[in-house]
Amino acid sequence: MDINAAARHIKKSFGYQFSNLELLDLALTHRSAAKAHNERLEFLGDAVLGMVVAKTLYTRYPNVPEGKLTRMRASLVKGETLAGVAKDAQLGEWLKLGSGELKSGGKRRASILADVTEALFGAIYLDADVDVCERVILKLLESRIAKLDPNAHPKDFKTQLQEFLQSRKQALPHYEIKDIQGKEHDQTFTVACQCAAASEPTIGVGPSRRRAEQHAAQQMLEIINQRAKS
């Protein structure tokens, strides 16, 4: 990869000209490619992004309570959003990946793309300062911030799981009550959630069948997401 060409691409897509090209190089380097890789910068960038988004939402929505601000922020900083930023900016072509990752389509993998976006934010913060980094972040996220709805309800875990599996054309999950304990009005339900995507069922416990199913679906989502990352 020609680092000068990469810097020109970042200037065009992110609107930021790197001074220290080594920092840019580090931000673009996946752990599969070299011992010095972008994970520390990703740690830093995640924190800067979180702060910039928190401050922006706090200021723009003076009457929105904390719970809604937290949800709005989560939708802006989640992997899917950041992978979208990376795709819009066509970062895939500029990544440094190990040969295994390269062959298995790492340039298009959402988790790798999201991580490099955060790493670039961390690198810009170090290369310039927090205000410059804020401007870059806001420019990239502006259209997504404009579309936020403070009153949008987050999708419950069963719905999320169902949509995730449907998007991958996989069979829908199967829920089964494993146990009901306690007397009427004080019962504890144990529900298993089984999925073709996971070899083991997840178990949810709760004071109602619905709550137990939600817990089981939430754990299944975590397992599937962890797998997608690794």
Add this chain to the structure above:
Amino acid sequence: MDINAAARHIKKSFGYQFSNLELLDLALTHRSAAKAHNERLEFLGDAVLGMVVAKTLYTRYPNVPEGKLTRMRASLVKGETLAGVAKDAQLGEWLKLGSGELKSGGKRRASILADVTEALFGAIYLDADVDVCERVILKLLESRIAKLDPNAHPKDFKTQLQEFLQSRKQALPHYEIKDIQGKEHDQTFTVACQCAAASEPTIGVGPSRRRAEQHAAQQMLEIINQRAKS
């Protein structure tokens, strides 16, 4: 509460003189006391704190990998640490609490104290800027940062749960294998964790008894912690 006296106390304990006393007042106001309370500032302060700590650790530990930085940060920004900061700064006396909270000892409740610390960080950020806020945060956390050990192993969930219960002189948890499925070398264990602190057992599933117990203990800790917050 005399807000001028509060400002003097914050000047002495945090080393920061508020210009906008309304912001200080808001930061000290718990949701039990007024409709305009400190939760939004807490949201902002949490983000500023996260960034300041991330940047500090990134800079001071140039060779520590991301996973360890994440753990070190978590130990600095967790409720227990922030409640400690609030206690050292004797913030309890300056809180605005509703009468119910006041009677039930809200001034000493760790979660309320941790939240007010974050709210003050958010307020200082708005009253001044990120650099000033960084100096205040680092001054308050310096002795705790100095004690950090990048190689400290986080306590596993069973140990955490046991220590938590012991500190409250409660009976130790009871683990019971509920189910083992699958053939040798590919088994799935289901374990229940029962605790006097919770009316229902939690269920953990995993490829070994140990892992299943850890999952069950983790869920029990979450339940107990959620209860402590509400």
